[in-house]
Structures are given as C-alpha cells and as structure tokens.
Amino acid sequence: MPAFFCYNQVKLKAEEAPAIETPHTAANFIYAIIREDLKQNKNAGRVHTRFPPEPNGYLHIGHAKSICLNFGAALEFGGKCNLRFDDTNPAKEDTEYVDSIRADVRWLGFDWEDRLYYASDYFPRLYDFACRLIEKGLAYVCDLSAEEIRAYRGTLTEPGRESPYRERSAAENMDLFQRMRAGEFPNGARVLRARIDMASPNLNLRDPVLYRILHQAHHRTGDAWCIYPLYDFAHPLSDAIEGVTHSICTMEFEDHRPLYDWLTDNLIEENPPRQYEFARLDLTCTIMSKRLLRHLVEEGVVSGWDDPRMPTLSGLRRRGYTPEAIRNFCERIGVAKANSLVDTALLEYCLREDLNRRAERRMLVLRPLKVVIDNYPPEQIEYLEAENHPDSPEAGVRLIPFGREIYIENEDFMEDPPKKYFRLRPGGEVRLKHAYIITCTDLVRDDAGRVSEVHCLYDPLSKSGGPNAGRKVRGTLHWVAARESVPLEVRLYDSLLQDAPENPEAEEDGDLFSRLNPASLEVCRECRGEPALAAAGPGERFQFLRLGYFCADSRDAAFGHPVFNRIVGLRDTWAKIAQAQ
Ligand code: ATP
Ligand code: MG
Secondary structure, three states: OOOOOOOOOOOOOOHHHHOOOHHHHHHHHHHHHHHHHHOHHHHHHOEEEEEEOEEEEEOEEHHHHHHHHHHHHHHHHOOOEEEEEOOOOOOOOHHHHHHHHHHHHHHOOOOOOOOOOEEHHHHHHHHHHHHHHHHOOOEEEOOOOHHHHHHHHHOOOOOOOOOOOOOOHHHHHHHHHHHHHHHOOOOOOOOOEEOOOOOOOHHOOOEEEEEEEOOOOOOOOOOOOOOEEOOOHHHHHHHOOOOOOEEEEHHHHHHHHHHHHHHHHHHOOOOOOEEEEEOOEEEEOOOOOHHHHHHHOOOOOOOOOOOOOOOOOHHHHHOOOOOOHHHHHHHHHHHHOOEEEOOOOOOOOOOHHHHHOOOOOEEEEOOOOEEOOOOOOOOOEEEEEOOOOOHHHOOEEEEEEEEOOOEHHHHHHHHOOOOOOEEEEEEEEEEEOOOOOEEEEEEEOOOOOOEEEEEEEEEHHHOOOOOOOOOOOOOOOOEEEOOOEEEEEEEEEOEEEOOOOOHHHOOHHHHHHOOOOOOEEEEEEEEEHHHHHHOOOOOOEEEEEEOEEEEOOOOOOOOOEEEEEEOOOOOOOOHHHHHHH
C-alpha cells in the first residue's frame, strides 16, 4: 500500500510528507472494502452510495472529500450515487442552501442523474417504520422531559435507568404516537424512543430518541408534520429506501453504527445498507464547520458564503479554484480512518499545477511606478508580440503596446538596494519582459521625498530577434504601457485564520474571532493591466507574470472594468519539497 501523507498522524506538515504520488495511487480503504464486496457478490454486485448534506449551510472543502469519495465510488465501480438532502430538522434548513449545494456538486463535476432525494419525502414511510417498531415492542412513547432523559441516561461509567414509561403496551404506544402526529401535544411533551438497552456500554443504544414533537413548518413539507425523526433514525432507513449499499460517513458516526445496524436488522429484510466511516478532512488554517462559517457570514466578517476567502466551494469557485484541482487534491490525500490535518500547501500545489497548464499569461502592475524612457520617440507606440502560454504554442500570441511611458511595480525599483537585488536601481539595467533592456539614469521625487518617477534609456537593439536580444541582464520585470493600459482593481488574499484550530470540533466562537487574520484581504485599487484585460469575462483566469494566478470576479465587476481575485501566488513550497526528495 503506498504510504501517503495523511495517515496516522495527528498533524502533518508539507515538509514531513513523502513525495507526491500520481493520482489513483493514494490509498483508499473504502474502495478496498467495495472491491472485496464485489468479489463476494454482496448486494448482487451493486454499488450504491449517497452524498447526504443537511441543507443548513453551504458546502466546504471538507464536503468535497465526501462528494469525491461517494460519487467517485459510483464511477469507479459502475454504480450509482444519490444526492440526498438530509432535511429532517426544519429549524435550521433553507432552500437557499439546497440550491447552493446542488450548484456546488454539479460544479465539482458530479451527476446524480435523476436521483435527487429529500429525507423529508420519506416522512410517511419513516412514520410507518416507527409504527412497525412499536408493534414489535421495540419502541415506546416516553413522557420524560429532555432533562430527565439526560439524567436517566447514565454516564460512560454508570448504566442508565429505565424510563417509567418503558413498559407501556404496544396499543397504548401506538395510540400516543398517532396523537403526537395529530398535533395533540405541545413541543417537548413526549418523544418516541427505541427500546434497546439502558445498560449498554454504548450510550447511543440507551433507548435513543427517534421522534420528537416540533410544531414548526418545514421548508418542503410545510405544516404537514409536527413530529420529526432524528438523524440516527432517518439516516439508515433513508439509505435502505434508496437501495444504498455503502453508506459512507465521517468517523464521528462510528459510535452510532450499532444503532444503524439495530434499525436495519429490525426493519430491513433484504440487503440492508452498511455504514463505513472515514477520517474527515481538516486543513491547516481553515475552518471546517458550517456553524462557524455561518457565524462569520452573520457577523459580517466576510462578505457572504461566497467570499473568496471562505473555504466554501462557492467561495473557492469565486476565488478561481478549478474543480479539477479540488478533485485531484481529494484523490491525492487518500481515504483513511485516522484523523489528520492536511497542509493547505498541498491544495495550493494541486491548484497551481492545474492553473499553470491552463491559464494564459498577461501582465498587470499592482502598485504602479512610472518609468519614462527618454530616448524613445515621444508619440510612438509599437505593438510587441507576447506569447499567451510559454508551454503551449497553440495558445498563440497577442500584441501588447509599448511606449515612452510605462509602469513597473513600485517594489521593483530601489534607490539604495541591498546586494543581490536584481531589479531596477540607479545606473542598473533590467529587461522588460517581451520588450527591451532599459538602464536607469535618473529619478524624480514627490513633495514627500518619495520616488515618483524613474527615467531610463532603452537599448533599441535588445528587442526579441534584435542583435542585442541575448545580452545578459540579471532581472526581468513585468510592465504595462502607461497610457494604453487599463485601470483595474485587484484583491489579494491571505488565510482567514492566523493558525489552525487545535481541536476544530470544540472550537468556540470567541476563540475563532480572536484568531482571525486582520490582513486576510488587501485591495489594490491603482492597478494597471494590459488592454486585453478590460475584456476579461467573469471567472476568466490568468497568470499575471511574477504575481500569481488571478480570476475575474463574478460579482463585483462593471462592464469593461473587471475586478481580479488572486487565486494563489506563484511561490510553491510544495513543489520545492517534492523536488528536494
Ligand atoms: P459541519 O461542517 O457543520 O460539521 P456536517 O458534517 O454536519 O457539517 P453534513 O451536511 O451533515 O455536514 O455533511 C454531509 C456529508 O459530508 C456527511 O456525510 C459528512 O460526514 C461529510 N463531511 C462533512 N464535513 C466533512 C469533512 N470535513 N471531511 C469529509 N467529509 C465531511
Ligand atoms: Mg452532519
């Protein structure tokens, strides 16, 4: 089994990881189980999975792991994967979330075909299942309050006590349950509980609650129901209703599996679904909890669920991430049982790898400094050829204007630079990408004494194809023509958190807010880009030379004035690590 970087380690840094595997080689124990099941012709050779989000928030990158695993299993083994909304809790759910989840799964590249389901569609059948349990003496209506139930449950070291209502007859239970459904009792007055074992070492088996009374409208079923099933009851039975064979979920449900099995053993005759747990994805410096993400949105810390700093799929999409990069990342991290923290650098590595291949190159200056080329004819504009992609000649070339006045990056000029500064300095020479070599001869200061303009001379013979084109110069700068360039806004991002949560599950909102990175967003409003960039459509991605990969924002842009999000910089620690090994 190929070793990979997320196994059996609580925390894993890029530096500690072994060399990068090619896709399809990372270990996936779930696929191994399915392969074995197929060999034994279990479930008559069927493989059927589901992705079951609760529509109470937007999907995040952690969900992508589950989506890739579930839909990926169907693709790998010629099976099927359903999209099922686990919408059994009317209090927190909303159709906005349903719509966003559908869009996100599609965007990731997966297809549920005609199998889009809602657990709420099963409410009548789930009710019938509950009645069957009552008839079999396996469920009872309990009048204890929520606090009493908790007090009776016992602890990990002490058994629970049986409810005084546990011995009600099937007929009485049926009558009460029907009246619960008919709306005769207020919220919290009664619950339906499984009758299993109050002394079980597994707390989940101590007569768990299956149904509760909640007089609240549901986003799909309206006022049709005033009792709602709990997740642990609804989930295995929804799986069974859909013919799911492998119900794949995260490790926190491991202790719930005996209840899953108890329900299917007692209610499902043929080919009951089986639950398998895998380690959830956690990423360094990334929040992976819908509750906390919702909090950031509600508190206005971010501009919305699709803020490009959010680890939501809609945020990553708006930022410019590609579904291919995310799928590739999910493939590479593999699937194991030990929880681990994956370095965000790996996700960025997968992203750069994809963007490098597909993004055309352009030039843009983030913080412009004017350069006047004194020996260039004042009114002349020439158009220089620039390749769109250095590795793909088929991407063609474009013409970029060059004139007497250009802009370079402010930080690419230093009056008194340290050693090994290969950019522009007084008396120094640099090459302008796709253009000429220039030499700095003079500078102009503003009233505050800052350099506001640099004067240079250019070597007319140093253009590509010219006799001095091969002349050796240490630095190459990006630039744009001053007059012919277009003004643009660019947003640079850093991670939302300064560090990763020690224990993401136990994260308190207060801790979260104290760890927010105050520098997660920098807006550059004075940028200048080459003219072609004015026509960039929403979602179009480019590499801006020396600056990274950028994507035209899909929300905040006016016609002819795109706003660019930096997707990721060019620095690639992961690639260096891989090379060094
Ligand atoms: P939260 O982020 O609030 O913990 P959740 O896990 O309850 O949300 P669901 O809508 O129930 O969100 O998740 C749908 C599926 O995605 C579940 O099967 C769940 O196990 C899986 N999932 C959720 N978070 C992750 C994660 N970080 N890594 C892998 N799978 C995940
Ligand atoms: Mg959940």
